[in-house]
Amino acid sequence: MGDSIDGSNAAHSAQPDPQQADQRGFLGRIFGGNASDDTEGDEKGDDAVPARHRPAIAALPGMANLRRLRVEDVSIPKAEIVAVPVDIDRDRLVEQFRESGFSRLPVYNDTLDKPLGLLLLKDLALEYGFNGHSHDLNLDPLLRPLLYVPPSMPLVVLLQKMQTERIHMALVIDEYGGVDGLVTIEDLLEQVVGEIEDEHDTDEEGLWQLEKPGVYLAQARTPLDEFEAEIGFSLTDSLDEEEIDTLGGLVFVLTGRVPARGEVIAHPAGAEFDIIDADPRRIKRLRVRLPATLYS
Template identity: 60%
Template structure:
């Protein structure tokens, strides 16, 4: 998470200077292009000429076009990282502690607060920290985190994720704090979280991969992470769970369960597949499911848990 590319020029952390599309020093922020431009062209039509829009649409894979439905269907609170899981730091943090925080979690950007997370000040980029202070050298006599902060976006939980993605593109701010009705922080969203709703899971060197995404608990019974690729779960278990057409639309086991129920399943819910396989949600919150127990028909009458 949070490994998206970011602008090279620092932006003022003073909220009063954050005009739409304008950097803190008054310069216009350049507009990013490429994948995001094609996403917005397919999502909203844009103002491009008809021939250009047609060419862009042809460049987008069918499964990605289907994923774009999420841009209008899902809200920010459907994809946000819950407050309890946010990795953040105080503006009073020392350099050595900040370096250790980046090293431990592998993020490229971390939100910074004053006093508590409900008073966010901005975000610090690993790149900015490295360019200013370097690594592997003696701690400077004076270290000031506040001048290096870049701005965050602040959004309500009800905002459609397509609207937020467009704001991130226009303002070149790739992290947003979700603010509740009382003005407190309720969650966090990055541009990668939003793009994954269109193109599927983005794996990088820090993500866990391989067979640790699932484990066989007993004959005919598996414990599987909801983000595990569906085709790999089918290959590992020998159980066909989706048609060829459905696999073009679904990337993960969690996506399959969302399709079966039409919503985010709740903790403890048992979902029966047409093949007879039962899925029990064993770890979930209000926004996503994390862990699922798969039980094949032959194991269901053996008292397996």
């Protein structure tokens, strides 16, 4: 892990060879010529902007965010990382993929501070699912490398490193060598283009879907008035707040913060909100469980 962190300095300071620009792809051509000089200038400018204020300044997506922000500004905290031990059994592993909705998970030995690599769902399926193998689960041959980066690394440097090494997930390592967070290439690109919908996000015409009676899977941006019309039940009558426009806003009012993935938030009227997907800045998807009296 130490080599990976030290290597980030080289990626930060190395001057690109113009003859190799085309080989590094689109991002390399955009950033390769001046990544080092501009990033150093931004670091000096950041002295007047405390780290805690940088995410607010970069609320709007744009290319400048890649130089202005650092890994610590966008990474998922350690407590919210979904990872699996290397000795996990097959049924529990499949269930973890199913519940999280992720297609790749970090694998560790004993604790998350001892990461071993990255497991892709497609690798697991090809080895143990589609071909009918019945032998005992062994994750070691399936693990792919992870990047290990310091929290102070500029996003533009990490994005170049991910592109060069073809690794789309990085663990953030603290000064003691322990895992402090996780960041994916999607987290970086969202700072430029805004939120990226994936295959688990419902489309605009279906902001929610009925999983079973009384249980809905919904996007956090679902308009609250439309959802209340769907369920025939008001979720705001017991609240003093008047300006709540979305389901995510309702949950934020109930908690006073952005809840972590996996939290279950109780509503005074008896409903429950299970946070399915969230990052440190916003809720993305949630499961709404209505009071049993409404559908029993």
